[in-house]
Amino acid sequence: MKRRKVDLAQAPVTLAKGVDERYQVATPLRALLNKVFPDHWSFLLGEIALFSFIILLLTGTFLTLFFDPSMQEVTYHGAYPALRGVDMSAAYESSLRLSFEVRGGLFMRQMHHWAALLFVAAIVVHMARIFFTGAFRKPREANWAIGVLLFLLGFLAGFTGYSLPDDGLSGTGLRIASAIMLSIPVAGTWISASIFGGEFPGHLIIGRFYIAHVLLIPAALLALIAVHLGLVFKQKHTQWPGPGRTNTNVVGERMFPRYALKQGGFFMAVFGTVALMAGLFQINPIWLFGPYRASEVSSASQPDWYVMFMDGLVRLMPNWQIYIPIGNGYSIPPLFWPAVVGLGALTTVPMFYPWIEARRTKDKSIHNLLQRPRDNPERTGIGAMAFTFFIVATLSGGNDVIADKFHISLNAMTWAGRIGLLIGPPLAYFLAVRICLGLQQHDREVLAHGVETGIIRRLPNGQFIEVHQPLGPVDDHGHPIPLEYGGWVVPKKMNRVGALAPAIKGFFFPVEKPAEAPVSPGMPPISAEEREEREEITSGR
Amino acid sequence: MTTLHDETEAVDVSDPRLSRFEIVKEGARRDDIEIVTYESQFHGTDSKAEKRVVRNIALLFFIAGIAGLVFLAAYIWWPWEFELGTTTSDYYTPILGISLGIALFAIGFGILSWAKKLLPHEVSIQKRHDGGSPTDEQKITGQTMLFVADELGQGVQRRPLLKGAIGLGLAPLGLAAAAPLIGGLIQNPHRDSPPMMFSTGFNSAFNDGKLVRLTRSDGTPLRPEDVSTGGQLTVFPGIPGGATNQWADSPTLLIHLRPDDAEVARKNADADPRNKGSMWGDYIAYSKICTHAGCPASLYEQQTNRLLCPCHQSQFNITDNAQPIFGPATRRLPMLPLTVDDEGFFVAARDYKDTVGPDFWERP
Numbered sequence: 059m060k061r062r063k064v065d066l067a068q069a070p071v072t073l074a075k076g077v078d079e080r081y082q083v084a085t086p087l088r089a090l091l092n093k094v095f096p097d098h099w100s101f102l103l104g105e106i107a108l109f110s111f112i113i114l115l116l117t118g119t120f121l122t123l124f125f126d127p128s129m130q131e132v133t134y135h136g137a138y139p140a141l142r143g144v145d146m147s148a149a150y151e152s153s154l155r156l157s158f159e160v161r162g163g164l165f166m167r168q169m170h171h172w173a174a175l176l177f178v179a180a181i182v183v184h185m186a187r188i189f190f191t192g193a194f195r196k197p198r199e200a201n202w203a204i205g206v207l208l209f210l211l212g213f214l215a216g217f218t219g220y221s222l223p224d225d226g227l228s229g230t231g232l233r234i235a236s237a238i239m240l241s242i243p244v245a246g247t248w249i250s251a252s253i254f255g256g257e258f259p260g261h262l263i264i265g266r267f268y269i270a271h272v273l274l275i276p277a278a279l280l281a282l283i284a285v286h287l288g289l290v291f292k293q294k295h296t297q298w299p300g301p302g303r304t305n306t307n308v309v310g311e312r313m314f315p316r317y318a319l320k321q322g323g324f325f326m327a328v329f330g331t332v333a334l335m336a337g338l339f340q341i342n343p344i345w346l347f348g349p350y351r352a353s354e355v356s357s358a359s360q361p362d363w364y365v366m367f368m369d370g371l372v373r374l375m376p377n378w379q380i381y382i383p384i385g386n387g388y389s390i391p392p393l394f395w396p397a398v399v400g401l402g403a404l405t406t407v408p409m410f411y412p413w414i415e416a417r418r419t420k421d422k423s424i425h426n427l428l429q430r431p432r433d434n435p436e437r438t439g440i441g442a443m444a445f446t447f448f449i450v451a452t453l454s455g456g457n458d459v460i461a462d463k464f465h466i467s468l469n470a471m472t473w474a475g476r477i478g479l480l481i482g483p484p485l486a487y488f489l490a491v492r493i494c495l496g497l498q499q500h501d502r503e504v505l506a507h508g509v510e511t512g513i514i515r516r517l518p519n520g521q522f523i524e525v526h527q528p529l530g531p532v533d534d535h536g537h538p539i540p541l542e543y544g545g546w547v548v549p550k551k552m553n554r555v556g557a558l559a560p561a562i563k564g565f566f567f568p569v570e571k572p573a574e575a576p577v578s579p580g581m582p583p584i585s586a587e588e589r590e591e592r593e594e595i596t597s598g599r
Numbered sequence: 600m601t602t603l604h605d606e607t608e609a610v611d612v613s614d615p616r617l618s619r620f621e622i623v624k625e626g627a628r629r630d631d632i633e634i635v636t637y638e639s640q641f642h643g644t645d646s647k648a649e650k651r652v653v654r655n656i657a658l659l660f661f662i663a664g665i666a667g668l669v670f671l672a673a674y675i676w677w678p679w680e681f682e683l684g685t686t687t688s689d690y691y692t693p694i695l696g697i698s699l700g701i702a703l704f705a706i707g708f709g710i711l712s713w714a715k716k717l718l719p720h721e722v723s724i725q726k727r728h729d730g731g732s733p734t735d736e737q738k739i740t741g742q743t744m745l746f747v748a749d750e751l752g753q754g755v756q757r758r759p760l761l762k763g764a765i766g767l768g769l770a771p772l773g774l775a776a777a778a779p780l781i782g783g784l785i786q787n788p789h790r791d792s793p794p795m796m797f798s799t800g801f802n803s804a805f806n807d808g809k810l811v812r813l814t815r816s817d818g819t820p821l822r823p824e825d826v827s828t829g830g831q832l833t834v835f836p837g838i839p840g841g842a843t844n845q846w847a848d849s850p851t852l853l854i855h856l857r858p859d860d861a862e863v864a865r866k867n868a869d870a871d872p873r874n875k876g877s878m879w880g881d882y883i884a885y886s887k888i889c890t891h892a893g894c895p896a897s898l899y900e901q902q903t904n905r906l907l908c909p910c911h912q913s914q915f916n917i918t919d920n921a922q923p924i925f926g927p928a929t930r931r932l933p934m935l936p937l938t939v940d941d942e943g944f945f946v947a948a949r950d951y952k953d954t955v956g957p958d959f960w961e962r963p
Binding site for chain 2: 088089092138139145159161162164168197230233236238240241243244247248250251252253255256258259294302305306307308309311312315316317322323324325326328329330335336337338350351352353355356357358359369372374375376377378379387389390426457458468469472
């Protein structure tokens, strides 16, 4: 029998051909490999959220193998001596076991928690990037709404997650959650009783939160993330304006090889950051809080950072109760406004912002070029307003700690928060708008007169003038011809081209270096010959 | 700029003289991409700069490998089981974190410098195709959808029996599908007797009609002399499991006021129809569950006779029926009527008159 000769070099070719014959992937695969992505550091913020989510799935799956979502009362006999003999729920007991009696369990738990904090933080920062640069404008309105929804889901995932260990801190959080449900007019008691399966705390809530946390919410997150990324893919990424970049093209790198490789490296760096934080910084040390007891709480009880704004709003809300004198009398407790209406409004109103803005500006055109925050002062002002509100609310969520550490009266902190919440945002709006206009003006000044060089020249008639380095062509008198405002970075530092060697070295390096490699078509690297063609700017000696 | 790539001609990819990159370029052209620059970041081959970059990347990968080994070794051999006091096992998690962090960072930066410094620099321009589909396509799809709608819709319009059947026949099915999903969850908060929203463990109905004793968390009953003047103690209903979370509304703060404070407190309590006569001697008991959000209002400031809830900083005046004096709480803390039974132990004269815990819609 003749042995068949196997040509190893041809094997991949044969395989690829076989795959394509069956699935016709050659064309779509090429389009994928070739897809051009614009690059800018600010485009990576959303990816931090994506990578944190992957870490959350990996570590979370590990945690489920040890966690017992049961509220059965057990007595602790584990490795942590301070709690031995204490009655606690099986959920708390298994969380302790996970922390003390599973090899590397604490590391995984802390990694999961830090990744969760990073996940929500990255979502917020990414959202700010999208907002302040106007990336949500047509045709990307729906993706913005999906993003807001992802924040809400992240918030819920976080809340259900840190409620699971059933420790002293998270149990108090659950208690507040039940009070928030109770505060809903008409249906409050029914909602609370239905969710907790009777009166708080009941025996069901941890199990219910568990299935929400490990199945329902992650599934919704996964589906929405897929749609979110799919839309970015389909609609192509926005880009900053710049030479050669228009509303109808994408200037950047093809996805393969360089762009994808950079993404991989960045994922590893994010992963590494989470691992370092998980190893070095303790998070949620549940064994110090003890099991949940309805009668116990310690001061400085703070939720995770992204829930603190709600806690802050609840703290700042004045004790205004609405009584409705019908029959036995009904009431709407003050908790309802910040916790139910507040959270509802803060997560749904922003969803509609793209349409609100488009309607206000009557702008129906498609935008693929980003705006710098300074180029749309009003939007920047609104964003500054929202963030000031968020920051005041978040700080108020820890106002007892601030009062304690800085020796301020607690009541003064509450009043400062109440007043700050009202006057801070408008003030931020005003300041942001003024700063934007000022920055715009400076850009326009440079475009009109050139870059300031700091060189003072004395003319033969004794007059002193400051030399400006023109950015573009000059007229017969050597004055720069004013350039059009382009909504993109204007050089503010004197360019090295045509200037003397820098006199000062170091951090405050006053002269810009020429680009070593092109960053955009139309911005070629400066060659040596070109350098000599241009006139040197001298001090006139 | 955007029209640049239109000027580039299609090439015949079967031409054997084409280099691989030229074929790649042709593929890019077909995807509306113009590769403007794709050039090495180094001058010539084997430049010193290139070698340095390669050395750095290799070093990073080696560091990743070593840190990975350290992680594995520590994971396996470092003592990890918890012991009391400062022991080597305290360093288990930090060592895992540092070694894994370094390994991942090194890999990350290795890959990043590979991509950023070693791979050729590239600028490509791809055309976008914004806006809608061609108008005739829009029209065809629109008409198709209208056609489908007509077929189904008019069919129903023409056949009234079908219309009724869809409405009456399918709506119950939809509700039937939803009902078991939601119905099983619904609980009537007012079902129990005594009603759970309005009663605590101090209700004698839970103690076979006998008055409920005030107990410590371990279930032992209390005599008045167990709480010293100016002192306070968290007490629970003296029923089985009274100190557990099953009776989450029941924790109560028993305070032994100083005589002058007690006098003020008694005067204020007696002026209130609901709290009249609820104190026993200089002892006063308030529900510990904050009327705002249900946290235990557990910080007792002896000097000012204030009770502070650490969750949202509501403050209650102990000597004035626990009226809220600051913060988001609207309602005073309910007072538990105290008395002492035949054996000299504290008992609740009856359950709370006011509703315990956070407020809700139908609270009278």
